[in-house]
Amino acid sequence: MTFSSHHLRRMFLLMTAGMILFTACSEDDDPAAPVDQNPSAVIAVFSDPHYFDPTLGSSGSAFESYIAMDRKLIAESHALTEAAVSAILSTDANIVIVPGDLTKDGERSSHERFAAFCAQLEQAGKAVFVVPGNHDVRNPHAVRYEGNQALPVASVTEQEFAQIYAEYGYDEAIARDPASLSYVAEPVDGIWVLGMDACRYSENEGEGHAVTGGRLSAATEGWIKARLQEAQAQEKTVFGVMHHGLLEHFQGQKLNPISADYVVDDWARLSGEFADLGMHIVLTGHFHSNDVVEKRTSESFLFDIETGSLLTWPCPYRIMRLNSDRTLDITTAVIENIQYDTGGDAFQDYAYGYLESGMLGLSTYILTSQFGVDEQTAQMLAPVMTEAFVTHYRGDETMTAEAQGVITTLKQAGDANSLFMASALEALFSDPPPADNTLTINLESGMVK
Ligand SMILES: [Fe+2]
Ligand SMILES: [Fe+2]
DSSP, X not given: OOOOHHHHHHHHHXXXXXXXXXXXXXXXXXXXXXXXXXXXXXXXXOBOOOBOOGGGOSOSHHHHHHHHTOOSOOTTHHHHHHHHXXXXXXXXXXXXEEOSOOBSSOOHHHHHHHHHHHHHHHHTTOEEEEOOOTTSSSOTTOEEEETTEEEEOOOOOHHHHHHHTGGGTTTTOSEEOTTSSOEEEEEETTEEEEEEOOOOGGGHHHHTSOOOOOOOOHHHHHHHHHHHHHHHHTTOEEEEEEXXXXXXXXXXXXXXXXXGGGXXXXXXXXXXXXXXXXXXXXXXXXXXXXXXXXXXXXXOEEEEXXXXXXXXXXXEEEEEEEOTTSEEEEEEEEOOOXXXXXXXXXXXXXXXXXHHHHHHHHHHXXXXXXXXXXXXXXXXXXXHHHHHHHHHHHSSOOOOHHHHHHHHHHHHHOSHHHHHHHHHXXXXXXXXXXXXXXXXXXTTTOOBX
16 A cells, blocks of 8 residues: 555545544534545446437448448447436436547537437536547548438537537536646536547548547646646545546557557556546546556556447446545446347347457458458457457456467467467456456555455
8 A cells, every 4th residue: 555645645634634623522512523525426437429410321331331340339329328328317426427439420410419418417417528539529531421422521620529518528617728628627526527638630631530549748738737736736536537548458558550549649657647646547438448457656546447338339337436435436337228129139139249240350351451361360360359359348358268279379370470469369358457347446545346
């Protein structure tokens, strides 16, 4: 157990407050009067809803060929968002956080409709906070589908994003970064939601597509650190929110060309510095996995709590309960039912089948086109690669004997490509602590139960 100077100061203040109360109170005073003013809250999180306005078309050959290359349940996005909102409405969450990729490809009308869902949550007294993902702003791929054509539609600028989500972060902010869509809000006394925007939308037009990778500019990094210093001075509990991972979610994620763009640039330095400035929790998305990882510095600690995509099996959402004893209880639920024709299948089976078949096709494509693997080897590797992604998406990863056998065969082959593939698969299958779906984090000590 390590204590930062912040913790020691806090303990000292609490002890001092306790002593003052002890000496000032007579025996007739209410013994149950609260000594500790730690804030509490219930926070619901769902990520990467990739909402697609149904009026932009969800049939026809152009749409069909788009979704053939996508593992997300885009056609079902309206039904899934509706289901997530109604599930969260039935909880006692008072804060709802969505860490980006709110829309399929940044279509303005998708944003407006998604904001209407946020309004439903707010009307029920739940404070909603969003940050942009790589798909959400200035996206050159914002299109509608008509027959065999994909036709451009309006996306949004960063100013329009902040206007559409004014009530879901930007107008409620107590501070906004002039250089990005980062902000701080304090929905509950003592709790800061620190939205961090690492998206590179200013480069999208030049690239001709939305840039997947994430980077904090020097200006934004400085702005975040200044806010963290204020939070420490004022003893706020900070929930960082960012679309991109602040930590690697499996070993070598930033080194593998397939997954590098899912972790923010310079993550090792930034995560250590943010942890030492008192950020113990960051809520992320982007890689579509339920995965929690931790980092320890000599001074402090940081947990990156990634939530899977609402549109990718297991279609999860999280409920996080911050208790006044400074523990954070995290549980994970999945969408069980949607208003959509699943051909008679239970929704979870339908979503699993969709991911499995989509990943098989995608894995074969990646292996043959990006790794130059021959067709026969791709047939052997694709099911294991699919299994690796599926178990990583669910979290609390497990590996079958068949997968272990293929990894052993790759290692025995011994060539550079086989060894690279074996270590990438092993990394996806292995699950560094802590648990991914159900856990309790002590925000004072960093201990996990
Ligand atoms: Fe996403
Ligand atoms: Fe993303």
